[in-house]
Every structure is written in structure tokens, then in C-alpha cells.
Amino acid sequence: MNTTWEPTAAGVLxxxxxxxxxxxxxxxxxxxxxxxxxxLHLLGKEPPAVEWEARWVRWPDFRLPSDRAGAAEAxxxxxxxxxxxxxxxxxxxxxxRTGTALACLAVLDGVPNAEAVAxxxxxxxxxxxxxxxxKRYVARFGA
Numbered sequence: 239m240n241t242t243w244e245p246t247a248a249g250v251l252x253x254x255x256x257x258x259x260x261x262x263x264x265x266x267x268x269x270x271x272x273x274x275x276x277x278l279h280l281l282g283k284e285p286p287a288v289e290w291e292a293r294w295v296r297w298p299d300f301r302l303p304s305d306r307a308g309a310a311e312a313x314x315x316x317x318x319x320x321x322x323x324x325x326x327x328x329x330x331x332x333x334x335r336t337g338t339a340l341a342c343l344a345v346l347d348g349v350p351n352a353e354a355v356a357x358x359x360x361x362x363x364x365x366x367x368x369x370x371x372x373k374r375y376v377a378r379f380g381a
Contacts, residue, residue, distance in 0.1 A: 243324050247271055249332070251340055251362045253347040257320040261340050261362055263332025274326035278316045280335040297335050300368065302375050310380070313339060317346050337366025341376040351377050 243250045243258040248269045250260045260274065264285065279285045282298035295312050296304040303309035316325050320343075327343070329335035340362055341354040349357050354376050358366045367373055 241275070241322055241324065242320070244271070249362075251358070253317075253320075253344060254349060255347050257317070257347065259316065259320050259340065259343060260324070260326045261332055261336045261366075262326055262328040263330060263336070264328050265330050266332065272324060275323040276316065276319050277326040277328060278312055278339065280327070280329040280339055297329065299330060300334060302338075302371060309339075310342075313342050314346060317343050333363055333365045334368035334372060337363060337368070338372040338376060341367055342379045345376065345379050351379060354379075 243260055245252060245258060247260065249262050250258050252258055262269065264279070274290050277288060277290060277292040279292055279294045280297040281294065282296065284294055293312050293315070295309045297309065316327060319325050327336050327339045337358050341358045344354045344357050345351050355367045355373055367376065
């Protein structure tokens with residue numbers, strides 16, 4: 239039984255290690271197919287409950303996480319779980335915060351910080367990581 243995402247499913251990003259993570263905008267309908275096993279919700283206010291396990295990171299729209307150490311811990315958990323679970327990273331629109339978090343996952347997976355935003359824009363969405371401070375956050379992530 240496959241417990242990770244199908245590589246061609248909507249919003250699925252393949253990290254350099256081969257791990258698959260889905261990015262999504264919570265304002266959009268849930269994509270067809272299996273539900274995530276674990277979701278990382280990046281929102282300014284607590285999200286509604288979902289049927290799967292989820293972790294909330296307080297991250298206001300167009301900003302950075304309120305608790306950067308907590309966000310880094312949540313991202314490490316998401317990367318770890320993505321080895322054998324369907325992990326989803328989601329914010330309201332699925333671009334800025336989600337793209338920033340996916341770029342940080344790419345850094346944790348071995349992409350150099352200076353290349354992570356370009357990696358996400360090439361493999362997830364060309365609109366990912368929307369603000370200059372989100373780009374700087376990725377550039378300094380883990381340092």
C-alpha cells in the first residue's frame with residue numbers, strides 16, 4: 239500500500255531525496271484523491287479541525303512565523319514524516335507561506351539556502367515565496 243503521495247498529483251513537490259510533500263491553499267477545495275496523514279497549517283489564526291492529524295504554526299499572511307524556533311521544529315517533523323506518510327503544507331492561498339515552508343523543507347533536504355527559492359519556484363509554483371522577507375527567511379533558515 240502506498241502511504242505517500244502520487245508524484246503527479248496536484249501540488250505535490252518532489253524533494254531532492256525523493257520525498258513527496260503536497261502544498262495547498264486552504265481556500266481552495268481539497269484535491270481529489272487520498273487525504274493527508276499529517277498537515278502543517280500556516281495561518282495567522284487557529285484553523286478549523288480536520289479529519290487527519292494537523293499541526294498549526296501561527297504565521298500571519300505575507301509575514302513570517304510568530305515563533306521561528308517552533309516553525310523550524312514543525313518543518314523538521316513534516317520532513318521526517320514525509321518519508322512514509324502523506325504530508326501536506328498549507329496556508330490560505332498556497333503560495334507565500336506554503337512556498338516559504340516548502341523552500342525551508344528543501345533546505346533541510348539538502349538544497350543550498352541560496353538556491354531553495356528557485357528550486358520551489360521551478361518545481362512547485364513560480365509564484366511561491368511572495369515577499370522579500372520570506373526570501374530572506376529561507377536564505378537564513380537553519381543558520
